[in-house]
Amino acid sequence: xxxxxxxxxxxxxxxxxxxxxxxxxxxxxxxxxxxxxxxxxxxxxxxxxxxxxxxxxxxxxxxxxxxxxxxxxxxxxxxxxxxxxxxxxxxxxxxxxxxxxxxxxxxxxxxxxxxxxxxxxxxxxxxxxxxxxxxxxxxxxxxxxxxxxxxxxxxxxxxxxxxxxxxxxxxxxxxxxxxxxxxxxxxxxxxxxxxxxxxxxxxxxxxxxxxx
Amino acid sequence: xxxxxxxxxxxxxxxxxxxxxxxxxxxxxxxxxxxxxxxxxxxxxxxxxxxxxxxxxxxxxxxxxxxxxxxxxxxxxxxxxxxxxxxxxxxxxxxxx
Numbered sequence: 001x002x003x004x005x006x007x008x009x010x011x012x013x014x015x016x017x018x019x020x021x022x023x024x025x026x027x028x029x030x031x032x033x034x035x036x037x038x039x040x041x042x043x044x045x046x047x048x049x050x051x052x053x054x055x056x057x058x059x060x061x062x063x064x065x066x067x068x069x070x071x072x073x074x075x076x077x078x079x080x081x082x083x084x085x086x087x088x089x090x091x092x093x094x095x096x097x098x099x100x101x102x103x104x105x106x107x108x109x110x111x112x113x114x115x116x117x118x119x120x121x122x123x124x125x126x127x128x129x130x131x132x133x134x135x136x137x138x139x140x141x142x143x144x145x146x147x148x149x150x151x152x153x154x155x156x157x158x159x160x161x162x163x164x165x166x167x168x169x170x171x172x173x174x175x176x177x178x179x180x181x182x183x184x185x186x187x188x189x190x191x192x193x194x195x196x197x198x199x200x201x202x203x204x205x206x207x208x209x210x211x212x
Numbered sequence: 213x214x215x216x217x218x219x220x221x222x223x224x225x226x227x228x229x230x231x232x233x234x235x236x237x238x239x240x241x242x243x244x245x246x247x248x249x250x251x252x253x254x255x256x257x258x259x260x261x262x263x264x265x266x267x268x269x270x271x272x273x274x275x276x277x278x279x280x281x282x283x284x285x286x287x288x289x290x291x292x293x294x295x296x297x298x299x300x301x302x303x304x305x306x307x308x309x
Contacts, residue, residue, distance in 0.1 A: 046217060047258055047265045049272060092262050128274075172262055192262055196279035196286030209281045 033203035036096040043095055044157045047191060051127040051156075051177050058161050060145060061180035062110060065118045072110070074161065077145065080105045085144060087167035089174075090203035102165055103148030107138040110145065118183035122190060123164055126177040130190035132199070133166065133173055135183060142168055145178060170201040170208070221255035221266060227278055231285060234297055242293040245273035252295075 032038060055074040062070045072080075083106050089097045121135045137143065146165040147154050154160035159176030166173050172192050182188075193199050198207040206212060225237040242249045248270040255266035255275060266276035268291075277288035289295070299305070 043260070044217075045260050045262070047261050048267060048274070049217070191277075192279070195263060195277040195288045196281065196284070197262060209279075209284065 032096050033090050034206045035208075036090055036094055036203065039095040039097055042097060042100075042158065043091070043093075045091065045093065045171075046157075046176070047129055048127055051125075053126050053161055053177060055161055059180075060110075060162070060178065062114060062183065063180065064114060064116045064183050065185050068115075070110075070114055077105055077147070077162070080109050083144060085165070085167075087165070089167055089171050092170040092172055092197065092201070092203075092208050096203075101150050102144065102146040103151075104144035104146035104162070104165060106141060107143040107145065108141060111139065114183075116183045118185055120184040120187045122182040122184055122188050123173075123175045124179055124182065125175045126179050129175055129177070131173050131175050132188055132190045132193055133169065134187075134200075137166060137169065138181075142166065168202070170198075170203050172197065173201055217260065218256040218258045218267070221251070221253040221257055223257055223259065224252060224255070224264065224266065224276070224278070227264060227280065228287075230280075231287060234299075236295065236297065238298045240296040241275060242296075243268040243271060243273060243275055244291045244293045246271035247293075 058074045060072045060077060064070075082103060084101065084103050086099055086101050089100055116135075119135055120132060121138055122130055122132045124130045144165045145162050147160070147162040149155070149158060149160075154163065156177075159174075159178070162178055163176045164174050164178045187199070189199060196209055198209055198212055201207050222237070225235075228236045236252055239252045240249060241252055241255075246268060248268055250269065252266075254269050256269055256272070258265040258267065263277055263279035263286075265274055266278075267273065268275050273291055275289070275291040277286070279286040279288075
């Protein structure tokens with residue numbers, strides 16, 4: 001077969017940086033999930049135009065399976081206990097960025113006191129994006145509504161005013177411009193999960209596509 | 213739209229040629245959301261993403277999603293009512309009964 005040198009739009013995800021065979025691995029090297037390469041910059045990925053959400057109309061809504069809604073304004077969010085997680089990011093397009101510093105509110109704080117028997121969550125964003133994950137993955141100190149990055153406000157291109165941050169899953173689960181979460185009894189796949197991507201998306205098990 | 217981070221729909225020609233024998237570059241699509249009819253080339257395509265997203269130039273709703281894995285591809289057209297594909301007059305075709 002003659003190889004086609006024409007650049008394709010998905011080339012960015014077939015090039016895997018390999019350290020090569022230069023002796024045994026050094027333990028000081030950062031551990032990356034399979035198929036990922038390290039990047040120092042912060043690539044901007046987006047499925048659409050960047051929404052601009054004024055803080056005075058911004059709100060975050062959790063709706064329980066029975067219809068009850070729990071709302072936070074921007075000021076109410078700022079009034080909740082704040083955390084400053086340092087986490088590694090793994091994007092399904094194969095870049096990883098380590099040791100990123102965020103400020104935000106733990107989902108444990110937001111979900112506290114919400115009476116639900118739901119097992120699934122459908123996250124939705126300003127601009128229409130959605131993504132799904134098990135509700136348990138939003139608990140246990142593993143997920144935040146993040147509004148700060150590296151000591152400043154979260155820039156709009158990275159999801160500001162606020163985005164979901166669920167760093168133990170591929171980054172498409174960390175919905176930018178987050179607006180709310182629907183708690184669901186049955187799993188409902190989101191924007192990428194209905195178009196071939198994996199329902200769960202664990203980078204350490206390389207769950208990129210359906211069936212992986 | 214607040215940014216110019218999208219490409220025009222002409223860039224879809226190559227990726228779609230992998231899936232279809234027919235050339236879709238001259239096709240016309242109808243937006244399921246707002247009803248706008250226009251050429252594929254007029255879509256706003258967001259490519260800095262896990263897949264290609266083609267949005268209606270009028271209402272910016274998603275009309276097309278194309279995801280490419282190494283061994284598979286997914287095409288999601290739920291945001292498009294139809295694709296109208298130009299075909300040559302002299303080509304035999306099945307007539308409605």
